[in-house]
Amino acid sequence: MNKILIVEDDITLRSELSNLLSNSGYEVLILTDFKNSKEEIVKINPDLILLDINIPYLNGEALLKSLRDDNKNIPVIMLTSSNKTIDEVLSISYGADDYITKPYNPTILLLRINNIFKRMKKSFDYLEYDSLKIYPNKGIVVKDKEEFYLTKNEMLIFTYLLNNKGNIVNRDDLMSYLWNSDLYINDNALTVNISRLRAKLYEMGYNDVIITRKGEGYLLK
Amino acid sequence: MKLSTYLADKFYALVIFIIYIIILILFLIALKLPSSIIIFIIIFTIVIFFIILLFDYFRKRKFYLELLTKLNSLDKKYLLIEMLLEPNFLEGKILYNVLDEVNKNEHDLISNLKNKQEDFKEYIELWIHEVKLPLASLTLMNRKDKKTLRELKRIEDDVEQILYYVRCENANNDYLIKEWDLDTIIKNVALRNKDDLLALGIDFKVDNCNLKVLTDSKWLEFIINQIVSNSIKYKKDKNSFIKIEGVNYKNKVTIIITDNGKGIKKSDMPKLFTKTFTGFNGRGSKATGLGLYLCKCLCQKLGHNIEIESKEGKGTKVIITISNQSIYNL
Numbered sequence: 001m002n003k004i005l006i007v008e009d010d011i012t013l014r015s016e017l018s019n020l021l022s023n024s025g026y027e028v029l030i031l032t033d034f035k036n037s038k039e040e041i042v043k044i045n046p047d048l049i050l051l052d053i054n055i056p057y058l059n060g061e062a063l064l065k066s067l068r069d070d071n072k073n074i075p076v077i078m079l080t081s082s083n084k085t086i087d088e089v090l091s092i093s094y095g096a097d098d099y100i101t102k103p104y105n106p107t108i109l110l111l112r113i114n115n116i117f118k119r120m121k122k123s124f125d126y127l128e129y130d131s132l133k134i135y136p137n138k139g140i141v142v143k144d145k146e147e148f149y150l151t152k153n154e155m156l157i158f159t160y161l162l163n164n165k166g167n168i169v170n171r172d173d174l175m176s177y178l179w180n181s182d183l184y185i186n187d188n189a190l191t192v193n194i195s196r197l198r199a200k201l202y203e204m205g206y207n208d209v210i211i212t213r214k215g216e217g218y219l220l221k
Numbered sequence: 222m223k224l225s226t227y228l229a230d231k232f233y234a235l236v237i238f239i240i241y242i243i244i245l246i247l248f249l250i251a252l253k254l255p256s257s258i259i260i261f262i263i264i265f266t267i268v269i270f271f272i273i274l275l276f277d278y279f280r281k282r283k284f285y286l287e288l289l290t291k292l293n294s295l296d297k298k299y300l301l302i303e304m305l306l307e308p309n310f311l312e313g314k315i316l317y318n319v320l321d322e323v324n325k326n327e328h329d330l331i332s333n334l335k336n337k338q339e340d341f342k343e344y345i346e347l348w349i350h351e352v353k354l355p356l357a358s359l360t361l362m363n364r365k366d367k368k369t370l371r372e373l374k375r376i377e378d379d380v381e382q383i384l385y386y387v388r389c390e391n392a393n394n395d396y397l398i399k400e401w402d403l404d405t406i407i408k409n410v411a412l413r414n415k416d417d418l419l420a421l422g423i424d425f426k427v428d429n430c431n432l433k434v435l436t437d438s439k440w441l442e443f444i445i446n447q448i449v450s451n452s453i454k455y456k457k458d459k460n461s462f463i464k465i466e467g468v469n470y471k472n473k474v475t476i477i478i479t480d481n482g483k484g485i486k487k488s489d490m491p492k493l494f495t496k497t498f499t500g501f502n503g504r505g506s507k508a509t510g511l512g513l514y515l516c517k518c519l520c521q522k523l524g525h526n527i528e529i530e531s532k533e534g535k536g537t538k539v540i541i542t543i544s545n546q547s548i549y550n551l
Binding site: 010012013016017019020054081082083084085086088089102103104105106107108175176179180182184186187 | 349350353354355356357358359360361362364373377381384395396397399404408411412415418419422424425426427437438439440
């Protein structure tokens, strides 16, 4: 389980955030001692840090810089209410992996966190589903040396369902995922794409593997 | 200062002098001096008088001429006193000191106001910073509740508008121009409006926006978000779309935002960017008349150009032009 450390001094916000993350299957830790924040972080050694800029004692940007100066390459997402471009530019130049302003869309936040973990596991080249090998970057699915082409939309939908295999995927979360990937499709288009994906999976010999749960979303068996 | 006007101003001196000359002539005649001596004395006196007058004229003329030409050439007239050398005659010195005093006083007053405005801006920034914490908490708490989320988004948008209003009215330019990816900026706008766009069935199309633009990403995001919000607000009932298209030219990039909404009345067109102007569409709804004003103001600060074309009942097209040459933005 990936360990995420929240560095945020607003108590309500950090407990809500912790709630969201632990519900999504992460191990969550909260930094409470800001006096020795750097030492604490090094001790906890998380897989990812969600870092606010306005925190007591050393501010987030300075903390990030001193972590990076010590060659600590823990991924960092800046979570801040600052709307100044200079803060974003500074954070990125100090080595932040992403920069998100408050208030944030929870789904998008989770997607961005997921992206960072995905980027870390660089080996990921193809996904597997039963006897299918899925190459998201090439847009193809291979079954017994036979190649099937998926469109960008279909591929994204399929990989998202696959990453949540066995769980119901909320239509809205799926939509956020697609929009976050620059595919601004509407409700009808999503339905159409799902049925096209179903048809292609049928061609590959998988009938009825995507189940529609009315009012809830989709589920990949 | 013309010689003739100077002399007209010195009319009283001339009159007194002429009376003096007449008295002098009568006096000299009474002394029974030879007429050649009388003429010499008179001419000599007249010459001396005019030398004094001309000397005075040129001394003043130099100062006042400088004063007036500098006044006319300066676009910031209050800087006049800084540009002048202290004159060497009494009236000029008095004027110089008065101007200096008035200027200092005005200066104090302005810097006082500036400080107050700056304080206010800082307070607003701080306040916005603070208010975002409960907003973020509420968004997380209500992440399953679409209705609440939409209301929260409205608060967020309104809060953001205050921030940019203050930034716009303030003389300090706290933006940062850098190369940014246009599609990332547009994605942020899309994600912010995703729920509204989907709920209202508006198609959101993006074309050729994989471009680099020299801008401040947050400011441009705010500007495009205002325009997209307007398109959402004034949509038509059926088959609505909003299309964002990037066009790359040799030394500029244009972003064209087209919708097929209600459009804008021709009579409203000239006043679109005016502060607190709510046109035909805005009346009766909750329009503040600030959105487009802020867009224009922020664009001007960033050195971008914004234009609107519209046909009532057909739709609206907003064109933002961003120069590729950073020198324009300095």
